[in-house]
Structure formats: C-alpha cells, structure tokens
Amino acid sequence: MNTPLLLTGIGILAVGTFSLRIAGPVLRSRFEIPERIQGLLAAAAIVLLTALVATAALTAGSGSAGIARPAGVLVGGVLAWRKAPFVLIVVAAAATAAGLRLLGVP
Amino acid sequence: MSMRSIWRTLDRRLARDIGLVCLADGVVGLSYGAISVGGGLPWWVPVLLSIVVFAGASQFLFVGIVIAGGSPIAAMIAGVLVNTRHVAFGLAVSDEVGSGWRRWLGSHLMTDENVAFAIGQDNPRQRRAAYWAGGIGIFICWNIGVLLGSAAGSVITDTDVFGLDAAFPAVLLALVLPALRDRSTRTAALVGAVVALATTPFLPAGLPVLFASAGLLFYRTPKPALEPAA
Numbered sequence A: 001m002n003t004p005l006l007l008t009g010i011g012i013l014a015v016g017t018f019s020l021r022i023a024g025p026v027l028r029s030r031f032e033i034p035e036r037i038q039g040l041l042a043a044a045a046i047v048l049l050t051a052l053v054a055t056a057a058l059t060a061g062s063g064s065a066g067i068a069r070p071a072g073v074l075v076g077g078v079l080a081w082r083k084a085p086f087v088l089i090v091v092a093a094a095a096t097a098a099g100l101r102l103l104g105v106p
Numbered sequence B: 001m002s003m004r005s006i007w008r009t010l011d012r013r014l015a016r017d018i019g020l021v022c023l024a025d026g027v028v029g030l031s032y033g034a035i036s037v038g039g040g041l042p043w044w045v046p047v048l049l050s051i052v053v054f055a056g057a058s059q060f061l062f063v064g065i066v067i068a069g070g071s072p073i074a075a076m077i078a079g080v081l082v083n084t085r086h087v088a089f090g091l092a093v094s095d096e097v098g099s100g101w102r103r104w105l106g107s108h109l110m111t112d113e114n115v116a117f118a119i120g121q122d123n124p125r126q127r128r129a130a131y132w133a134g135g136i137g138i139f140i141c142w143n144i145g146v147l148l149g150s151a152a153g154s155v156i157t158d159t160d161v162f163g164l165d166a167a168f169p170a171v172l173l174a175l176v177l178p179a180l181r182d183r184s185t186r187t188a189a190l191v192g193a194v195v196a197l198a199t200t201p202f203l204p205a206g207l208p209v210l211f212a213s214a215g216l217l218f219y220r221t222p223k224p225a226l227e228p229a230a
Helices: A003-030 A035-058 A068-081 A086-102 B003-009 B012-038 B044-052 B056-067 B072-083 B085-092 B101-108 B112-119 B124-152 B164-181 B183-199 B207-218
Strands: none
Touching: A003 B044, A003 B056, A003 B072, A003 B085, A003 B101, A035 A068, A035 B085, A035 B112, A035 B164, A035 B183, A035 B207, A068 A086, A068 B164, A086 B012, A086 B164, B003 B124, B012 B044, B012 B056, B012 B112, B012 B124, B012 B164, B044 B056, B044 B124, B056 B072, B072 B085, B085 B112, B085 B207, B101 B124, B112 B124, B112 B164, B164 B183, B183 B207
C-alpha cells in the first residue's frame, strides 16, 4: 500500500468535496439571485434527490439491484404516500428487503 | 441560531425521525469500516475519510476502487464526481447553512439526508433546525459506526442482510414526496430520474444523477398569482 499516494488521494477528495459543498452558500452570498431562479434551485435539489432515490433503489454499480431492494423501497414509498409514520416507512422498507432475501430472492 | 435553540425548535416527532436516520447511518458506517479493513486497508483509511470527506457514497467508492487495486488518484476522481451534487444542494440550503463560521462547519455537515430533512420543513426555523440537528447527528453516528466497524474488522460486512440498502432510498423518497405534489416539480423529477436510470449503464458513478438536471427543462416556475400566501 502506497501510503503517501493514499493520503494525497484522501486529501484532494476532502478538499474537493468541501469546495463543492461550500460553493452553493458562497455563490448565494455573492450574487443577488432572482426569486424565479431560487424556485428553480429548490426544484433542482428535489430533482437530484429523486434521481438519487431511483438509482439507489434500482441499480447497483452499472447493473440491476435485483428485486428485494426495489421491493423494499416500493413498500416504503407506498407507506410514505399514505402518510404513514416515518419509523414505519424505514422499518417496513428494510424488513421487506431483508425478508425477501431470507426467502432467497436476490 | 445557537445549539440550544436548535433543540428547542425541533419538535419531538422530527427529532425522533432524525434520530432514526442517524442510527441507520451508524450501522451503514459500521459495515463501511468493516468492508474497508476486511479488504486489506489499514484502519485509519476509512476513519480518516469519514472525518475529512464525510460523504458515504464517495467513501464506499473510494475504498472499493483502492481495494480492487485501482489508483488512489482514480478513486479520488470518482469520489469528487459522486459529490458534485452537493453544489445543487448548497444552492438550495444556503439559508439553512448560514454565514460566517457556520458556513464552514455547516457546509461540511451537508449530506443527502439532512438536506432532504431541511427541504421537507415548512418554516425557516424548522428548516434550519432540521439541517443542523441532522448534520451533527449523522456526523457523530457515522464516525462512531466507522470507528467500531474498522476495529471489528470482518464481523459485519453485509448490511444488505438487514435491508438497509432499501431503507435509505425509502428515507429520501419519504422526504422528497411532499415536494413532488407540485406538478411542475414532479414532472421535472420524473424526467430526471428516467435520464439518470437510462445513463447509469454507460457512465461512471455520480454522473447519471447530475444528468438528471436535464429534467429541469420541464420545470415551470409557478405563476405568482397561483402561489400560496407566505
């Protein structure tokens, strides 16, 4: 294991990630952003989070995530739609996926 | 907003919800630490990444590439790519992050989960409280989990057995669902999700989610007359 190279990689990733995180707040403080654009920015965060849900639920690497995981997310999603308590949503999603795997479903 | 007023502002239900997500993050951290050490990395690699990078998906990707024999530089590039979505998050939650020293600390505490929690609240005080309580709680639980996992080594390597891989998308889905009741936002989000899924087989991790921004082409700012009175 090349320790200096590893530390370099970790260091640049840390600085890069922090820069990406602080970029939004810094930009917003420097420039007056019209209300119309602010609405668009709020929608952008929702769009990205939704895409994250879709890819995390349905894909693993560049392939499919199988059946158990999407099934669990679906159960959680339906419960969320029906305004079930948050705890129930989380536990039901996990239990559905875990239960299906116990039965041998991928 | 002081730490004390964060706790005062949080209502009990929101505090419990955030606590639950922190706990789940801790368990995922446990598996991340164990996978890293089990894969042959020294214990300090997952631990250091968790403190200075503090972004789960990019950390899994980084150690995964290095364990597979890839260069730490390639792992770093992949990690940065996955974290680019934080630019959009930062633009959306800059008021919650705050200014001065809070901007430095608050930016580091930015995660998918606390951003989603903040966006889901309906008044500015609650939004800010949710952002900070979520960020601090997840930071603590995640790092404790990683530390324990790294020490435990190969005890817990597969949290898929507990279905936690399904719990996380479900958490984010539950948090964005109220915003998706707005028709224009929903259309943009659905188009974005389809773009992300369609490009996943062909692009490196992180890019598909960025490409989802294309969905914003379908976003129409609500007409002022139709906006609910603030």
